[in-house]
Amino acid sequence: MSDSGGAGGSVFPSNWSSLLSFITSSRRNANHNANHNTNHKKKISTTKSQSAVDQAPLPSLYNSEADKDKLILLGNGMSQPSRAVMWFLEVNRIPYEFRLVRIMKGQHLSDQYATINPMRKVPVIIDHGDVVFESHTILRYLSQKYNTPDHWYPRSDLLKRTRIDSYLDWHHLGFRKAVVAYIFAKSLGRPYDAKAVARTAKEVQKAMDILNDVWLMNGKKYLMGEEVSIADLSCVCELMQLRMVDSDLGNRPQLQAYVERMAAWPGFEKVHKLFFQFVKMKKLDDYYYQHHDHDDIKKAKL
Amino acid sequence: MSDSGGAGGSVFPSNWSSLLSFITSSRRNANHNANHNTNHKKKISTTKSQSAVDQAPLPSLYNSEADKDKLILLGNGMSQPSRAVMWFLEVNRIPYEFRLVRIMKGQHLSDQYATINPMRKVPVIIDHGDVVFESHTILRYLSQKYNTPDHWYPRSDLLKRTRIDSYLDWHHLGFRKAVVAYIFAKSLGRPYDAKAVARTAKEVQKAMDILNDVWLMNGKKYLMGEEVSIADLSCVCELMQLRMVDSDLGNRPQLQAYVERMAAWPGFEKVHKLFFQFVKMKKLDDYYYQHHDHDDIKKAKL
Numbered sequence: 001m002s003d004s005g006g007a008g009g010s011v012f013p014s015n016w017s018s019l020l021s022f023i024t025s026s027r028r029n030a031n032h033n034a035n036h037n038t039n040h041k042k043k044i045s046t047t048k049s050q051s052a053v054d055q056a057p058l059p060s061l062y063n064s065e066a067d068k069d070k071l072i073l074l075g076n077g078m079s080q081p082s083r084a085v086m087w088f089l090e091v092n093r094i095p096y097e098f099r100l101v102r103i104m105k106g107q108h109l110s111d112q113y114a115t116i117n118p119m120r121k122v123p124v125i126i127d128h129g130d131v132v133f134e135s136h137t138i139l140r141y142l143s144q145k146y147n148t149p150d151h152w153y154p155r156s157d158l159l160k161r162t163r164i165d166s167y168l169d170w171h172h173l174g175f176r177k178a179v180v181a182y183i184f185a186k187s188l189g190r191p192y193d194a195k196a197v198a199r200t201a202k203e204v205q206k207a208m209d210i211l212n213d214v215w216l217m218n219g220k221k222y223l224m225g226e227e228v229s230i231a232d233l234s235c236v237c238e239l240m241q242l243r244m245v246d247s248d249l250g251n252r253p254q255l256q257a258y259v260e261r262m263a264a265w266p267g268f269e270k271v272h273k274l275f276f277q278f279v280k281m282k283k284l285d286d287y288y289y290q291h292h293d294h295d296d297i298k299k300a301k302l
Numbered sequence: 303m304s305d306s307g308g309a310g311g312s313v314f315p316s317n318w319s320s321l322l323s324f325i326t327s328s329r330r331n332a333n334h335n336a337n338h339n340t341n342h343k344k345k346i347s348t349t350k351s352q353s354a355v356d357q358a359p360l361p362s363l364y365n366s367e368a369d370k371d372k373l374i375l376l377g378n379g380m381s382q383p384s385r386a387v388m389w390f391l392e393v394n395r396i397p398y399e400f401r402l403v404r405i406m407k408g409q410h411l412s413d414q415y416a417t418i419n420p421m422r423k424v425p426v427i428i429d430h431g432d433v434v435f436e437s438h439t440i441l442r443y444l445s446q447k448y449n450t451p452d453h454w455y456p457r458s459d460l461l462k463r464t465r466i467d468s469y470l471d472w473h474h475l476g477f478r479k480a481v482v483a484y485i486f487a488k489s490l491g492r493p494y495d496a497k498a499v500a501r502t503a504k505e506v507q508k509a510m511d512i513l514n515d516v517w518l519m520n521g522k523k524y525l526m527g528e529e530v531s532i533a534d535l536s537c538v539c540e541l542m543q544l545r546m547v548d549s550d551l552g553n554r555p556q557l558q559a560y561v562e563r564m565a566a567w568p569g570f571e572k573v574h575k576l577f578f579q580f581v582k583m584k585k586l587d588d589y590y591y592q593h594h595d596h597d598d599i600k601k602a603k604l
Contacts, residue, residue, distance in 0.1 A: 118516045119472060119476065119512075119516075130461060132464055132468065133468055133472075134467070134468045134471035134472055135471075136467070136471045137464055137467040137468045137470075137471050140464070140467055141460065141464045141467070144460055145460060158443065158446055158447060159432060162434055162439055162442070162443045165436065165438070165439040165442055165443070166434065166435055166436045166439045168439075168471075169436035169437075169438045169439045169470075169474070170421060170435075170436055172471070172474030172475050173474050173475070173478070173479060174421065176475070177475060177479060210421075214420045214421075
């Protein structure tokens with residue numbers, strides 16, 4: 001879980017190859033943002049140490065020559081999509097190297113990072129030189145590239161694969177949007193807006209109802225029925241994210257049994273280790289409204 | 303473009319088969335909602351005629367016996383994902399039957415509709431009895447099932463297919479979320495919230511910058527470079543949706559050339575016909591803030 005040394009290089013295959021020069025000269029660079037976990041940056045960008053970090057050259061996260069024979073995951077344990085990808089790699093015992101992108105320091109928003117992932121988000125993988133971003137895309141890609149057991153993302157059965165795609169596509173606006181908005185409203189938004197908290201909490205409850213009542217209806221063991229798939233990894237990592245604030249699964253027996261079942265899979269504990277440490281240490285909603293400094297977050301080395 | 307007659311039946315293959323009884327008895331039924339285009343419902347649900355529609359049995363949209371040998375698209379021309387799927391079918395000359403789901407009347411929120419698509423959204427396809435929902439999932443499925451030209455969604459080249467997946471996954475929270483929020487704030491939200499309009503407008507501008515500067519960088523003809531793909535259909539239908547309110551493409555030459563290029567593809571005009579009629583007749587923002595009745599929308603028979 002350490003940053004790599006060495007000089008960074010442009011890693012984009014095919015039509016991404018000239019992205020580096022493009023991105024660094026973009027007139028709108030400062031406006032490019034990531035929806036994902038970037039709101040932290042605003043909170044800490046005014047501290048003195050943060051300014052220093054912003055101005056200093058970031059350590060290279062990728063060295064195109066030294067890293068050409070590796071599968072590298074760039075991510076952060078506080079990011080639910082990063083955990084989903086890491087979990088897939090762990091549970092399938094695919095060799096990879098994890099490199100920490102410090103999202104609390106805005107490292108993913110830097111121009112250097114944009115030469116790796118132009119969307120300035122985590123996670124991203126660099127698979128022997130090929131860059132793939134968007135966590136659901138990475139999960140689809142890895143399952144096919146590394147020929148993992150068919151239940152994760154079936155190769156021959158179009159309809160089974162399509163059911164998984166339906167969940168993955170529904171997830172973004174049907175579930176994840178609500179979780180991200182709720183966590184922001186509850187803990188990061190300033191000034192505190194009680195109406196926004198109530199509205200986003202309702203959206204999260206609705207999404208959990210749909211998970212419990214529809215996706216997991218009739219005693220299904222997993223989202224797709226009897227077999228686990230990449231959809232489950234994304235879903236459960238998103239559910240776990242709610243533990244950053246005072247949210248639980250509510251009176252939803254199907255959902256509760258499902259999460260317990262998923263948590264028993266190899267890799268779950270390892271992937272959530274840093275995240276649970278942080279949650280145990282200080283919930284975000286406690287943190288932001290009972291304290292007025294950022295020492296705890298700094299200590300967590302996110 | 304007519305509703306089908308005949309008795310409706312449960313159409314779910316495999317583990318969806320018992321959805322009908324489940325959905326209709328769900329305690330949380332009334333809370334299930336769709337993020338997509340459903341906000342209209344609240345606006346018109348208080349009119350007398352609407353109440354009558356809500357209480358009357360809806361015409362069946364699907365007859366499992368009579369329709370078992372068809373590819374059926376259930377959608378609405380005012381819905382951008384519906385248009386993207388219809389466009390794909392048109393441009394590839396795949397035989398299909400279109401059936402109108404009246405989203406302005408909340409037909410997609412009905413229990414009957416939920417027996418077809420449990421997420422209560424449009425579009426959905428029923429392909430010889432197999433139900434597929436989520437527009438990106440449908441596009442992936444159709445390209446493989448009907449063996450369309452490889453550039454739409456390459457079957458043998460994993461990395462090319464992965465690039466398309468990256469766009470499709472980015473689209474939901476990177477672009478579509480902003481468009482839906484902006485149109486809602488600008489024209490449907492009550493009371494009118496100038497701050498929400500400004501904030502969502504900024505998100506739309508940022509997304510268009512990323513499209514122009516990153517996805518279409520360096521004179522690319524299409525999102526994937528030289529060849530058109532299913533990603534382009536989703537992207538352009540979303541861009542068109544902004545014409546419901548006073549939004550244009552701004553000073554973004556790449557994006558403008560791209561949209562003109564896409565509009566020259568077969569099917570674009572046909573698919574957008576009803577939508578452009580509505581836009582020409584009355585923009586939503588004019589409509590909601592200069593008038594106080596819903597006659598125009600009723601006339602449009604959405």
